[in-house]
Amino acid sequence: LAKTTQPISMDSYEGQEVNITCSHNNIATNDYITWYQQFPSQGPRFIIQGYKTKVTNEVASLFIPADRKSSTLSLPRVSLSDTAVYYCLVGATNTGGFKTIFGAGTRLFVKA
């Protein structure tokens, strides 16, 4: 399984764009990149998933360079409610025995 490396924490202010980068140097050909958000005392919540280039949904954008050895989660105009831990995961989606392994995550703190 590809190991991921993320910053331990980040601070931002309301209204700013936040970019969280994840390194995954040994990503495999079949691996997708998935990001989750977790609030205290809740389970992680799926945010976005991608394989290459750029993916955008109503919550975030995900940028993946051509070599796929890193990815960047972009949160536009963050608010106080975006304060959470963000996890980057890498793995194949088409295998039944797929183990979802979480790293330490990035703790984002949004200030007023």
Place this chain on the structure above:
Amino acid sequence: DVKVTQSSRYLVKRTGEKVFLECVQDMDHENMFWYRQDPGLGLRLIYFSYDVKMKEKGDIPEGYSVSREKKERFSLILESASTNQTSMYLCASRGTGVGTVGTFFGQGTRLTVV
């Protein structure tokens, strides 16, 4: 929306008790998972199941067992609860297939063993 439901939000059990944590998902997912989450240690995989009656050990299976008799239900069993099993327990499910999007989590069960 996918719904993963854990039977309890909070539980307090005594040392040595047998504890059952139940999880049900409503999206016909093949894969189900049990994690525990502890401060500073992140989420750690205890067991997962990729089909009915099938199970595989995760990273920390000691002291736990699981049961998957029906596709929608995955139970975690603490055979003899100990204080070091005090933790937040999270159940999750995901489908199988190219482009399957995301793993879906329940709200968690905060278990305290006294």
